[in-house]
Amino acid sequence: MWDSRLGCWYHGNLWCCIWSLHNHWNVNPKIRREIVSIRKIADPPKICTHPEHKIPSHMVFAPGTYEHVCPGCGKKTIFTVPLVWA
Numbered sequence: 001m002w003d004s005r006l007g008c009w010y011h012g013n014l015w016c017c018i019w020s021l022h023n024h025w026n027v028n029p030k031i032r033r034e035i036v037s038i039r040k041i042a043d044p045p046k047i048c049t050h051p052e053h054k055i056p057s058h059m060v061f062a063p064g065t066y067e068h069v070c071p072g073c074g075k076k077t078i079f080t081v082p083l084v085w086a
Contacts, residue, residue, distance in 0.1 A: 048073040055079055 050072025063083040069076050 046073070048075065 048070060050070055053070045053072060053075070055068045055077050061081045063081050065078060065080045067076060067078050
């Protein structure tokens, strides 16, 4: 099938269209500006699977502010336990 927007043949194989995007002479000049102006600025955040990544739950803490550091990725989380008057 002919894709007039990209100016290439599409056979159900994504590699064909990606190849055409990297070869600027195959791309419609109106679309070429959009493709060239897009750039990757960051990688997706890595997912930490360490069992102690999240702050401890089902525990009783004295009122105050605490800091938890994940031993796997080093992410710091600060949490506050409020003072509760009974």
